[in-house]
Amino acid sequence: MAEPPVLIRQDEVEDLLHYKDLIPRLEVALRKFSKLDSAEVIQPVRTTVPLQKYNGFLGLMPAYLVHEDILCTKLVCFYKRESGSTLSSTQATVLLFDPEYGNVKAVMDGEVITAKRTAAVSAISAKLLMPAKSDVLTILGAGHQALSHYNVFTETFSFKEVRVWSRRKETAERFAQSTQGHVTVWESVEEAVNGADVIVTVTGASEPVLFGQWVKPGAHVAAVGACRPDWRELDDVLMRQAEVYVDSREGAVAESGDIILSGAKVFAELGEVLNGTRPALREKTTVFKSLGMGIQDAVFAKLVFEQWKNKP
Numbered sequence: 100m101a102e103p104p105v106l107i108r109q110d111e112v113e114d115l116l117h118y119k120d121l122i123p124r125l126e127v128a129l130r131k132f133s134k135l136d137s138a139e140v141i142q143p144v145r146t147t148v149p150l151q152k153y154n155g156f157l158g159l160m161p162a163y164l165v166h167e168d169i170l171c172t173k174l175v176c177f178y179k180r181e182s183g184s185t186l187s188s189t190q191a192t193v194l195l196f197d198p199e200y201g202n203v204k205a206v207m208d209g210e211v212i213t214a215k216r217t218a219a220v221s222a223i224s225a226k227l228l229m230p231a232k233s234d235v236l237t238i239l240g241a242g243h244q245a246l247s248h249y250n251v252f253t254e255t256f257s258f259k260e261v262r263v264w265s266r267r268k269e270t271a272e273r274f275a276q277s278t279q280g281h282v283t284v285w286e287s288v289e290e291a292v293n294g295a296d297v298i299v300t301v302t303g304a305s306e307p308v309l310f311g312q313w314v315k316p317g318a319h320v321a322a323v324g325a326c327r328p329d330w331r332e333l334d335d336v337l338m339r340q341a342e343v344y345v346d347s348r349e350g351a352v353a354e355s356g357d358i359i360l361s362g363a364k365v366f367a368e369l370g371e372v373l374n375g376t377r378p379a380l381r382e383k384t385t386v387f388k389s390l391g392m393g394i395q396d397a398v399f400a401k402l403v404f405e406q407w408k409n410k411p
């Protein structure tokens with residue numbers, strides 16, 4: 100009989116996941132995903148169950164990496180929260196299976212995995228697409244993803260200035276007080292993004308907050324929020340003037356309101372750029388539209404489980 104699953108808590112996942120280990124693993128997974136004719140990665144588009152009564156969704160994100168034999172699914176609930184709400188907008192649990200027998204080996208917290216893997220993928224997009232000389236980083240939104248993005252972007256790159264905007268100034272101020280380095284708080288998006296080389300959008304918005312007319316030509320935007328077909332963070336002008344990169348084309352055309360409603364064309368998947376089959380147009384204005392993928396959770400779940408087992 101199979102052993103019962105182990106339970107890995109949020110603080111344990113936090114201690115076990117470091118960006119320096121995450122980025123190379125994610126690059127390998129993104130490359131495999133985007134290889135033409137590859138049967139190495141099986142990842143259907145997220146199934147989403149609406150929770151209308153609560154203004155939220157349950158997303159089911161299974162993935163199987165055949166060669167590494169990693170079978171995993173994340174269960175993630177995400178919500179549209181009113182300004183001032185103290186409820187969390189994302190709750191996630193990750194299940195890691197034994198693919199041969201079908202039993203669950205580990206049940207682990209998915210919130211840290213979600214925060215860190217999403218930020219690490221955005222950092223990969225910036226590494227490939229941001230202007231060669233990037234001094235100013237602006238973060239729009241001041242929640243969990245804002246902090247994980249701040250951490251990985253400042254650990255990976257050397258910005259001279261980091262700015263934050265949030266719809267409530269006190270949230271942005273609290274964010275700026277919680278970071279290791281200096282962050283300036285801005286009252287309007289227009290001022291916050293003026294002259295920025297890299298802009299990260301990590302809001303719960305369902306209407307555009309970032310407008311193309313404010314974005315410096317050649318800037319890179321990592322757009323992480325608005326993961327529903329009728330939600331927006333970016334306006335049509337920005338979507339149409341930028342070269343649009345995604346994590347998964349299939350996911351993007353099914354789930355991204357910014358892509359679907361603007362009619363913007365997807366130029367490439369990040370994995371295609373990493374494989375060298377599509378170019379990184381660093382000199383142009385670029386948008387990386389992130390939606391999140393089950394394989395990203397799967398590689399981290401395996402890493403967490405292995406490290407947890409080997410803990411002294």
Ligand SMILES: NC(=O)C1=CN([C@@H]2O[C@H](COP(=O)(O)OP(=O)(O)OC[C@H]3O[C@@H](n4cnc5c(N)ncnc54)[C@H](O)[C@@H]3O)[C@@H](O)[C@H]2O)C=CC1
Pocket residue numbers: 177180187188189213217240241242243244245265266267270301302303304305306308322323324325326389390391392
């Ligand atoms: N692409 C991906 O893989 C993932 C995307 N997400 C999405 O990223 C976004 C941020 O997630 P978290 O940081 O976990 O959420 P959070 O709730 O911790 O932070 C959200 C931030 O957005 C702000 N905000 C909320 N509604 C807004 C509005 N209408 N206009 C402007 N700002 C607004 C909040 O004040 C807060 O600063 C969410 O949309 C979430 O669904 C989350 C996980 C993974």
Ligand SMILES: O=C(O)C1=NCCCC1
Pocket residue numbers: 175177189213326390391392
């Ligand atoms: O990939 C994920 O995880 C999520 N993507 C969209 C919104 C919530 C979580």
